[in-house]
Amino acid sequence: MIEYQHLHHVSLSVRDLEKSKKFYTEVLKFQEIERPPFDSKGVWFAVGSQQLHLLEYPNGETLRESSSLDDGHFAIWVKSYRDTIAWLEEAGVPYEAKPDSIAGFSQIFILDVDRNIVEFDSEYGS
Template sequence: MKLKGIHHIAIICSDYENSKNFYTKILKFSIINETFREQRNSYKLDLKVGDNAQIELFSFPSPPSRINSPEACGLRHLAFEVENVTEYVAYLDSKGIRVEPVRIDELTGKRFTFFKDPDDLPLEIYEQ
């Protein structure tokens, strides 16, 4: 028995419409399903990422803030594979998304960089 891959990553956002726009209009993830859960006053948006993964985007009334420490124990960032980092950086720039300088992974020689979602969650693009 073995794990077959990542099924989904769950993200809680502070502004549902803003985050929905970011993930669907800017990052261009397609919507699988959108559900409003009345008893929780909460949305759950399932987004298709690549061929086999999903993001579950949740909204909750007044979620607590995350402690901002990139080296704290826990999930550090979410990385997406792209064909060309330079082209994707130009695309993000055209949408007003601030992107860090491109770096080279010293272990693989691949190019990568970071940007943030509307709630300052760190996202990475990593070249194939």
């Protein structure tokens, strides 16, 4: 069984990263936080104990028809990486696992029935 702990972050696709960054920092006063060196262009913010991640897509395209996991999504922190994988396998849900992600924590990605991305995060080795 998956043991949910809290919502970790929400990720949004934006057309102009600098314009969006200015809005979130200057208007909403979100605090920018360090982002790992992913291949995609983006920025992360602290929002209380959760995070907002912005990812730039200049043409405004959605990636639902592609295999990219960098599109808009929400992420849930789970107690156990291994138990979550076991639960998904038992339920027959396809997933992409990144146990040693450069994000600084383990990641598991699935698609819901409408191809929205759901991410499960946990401490390394949990």
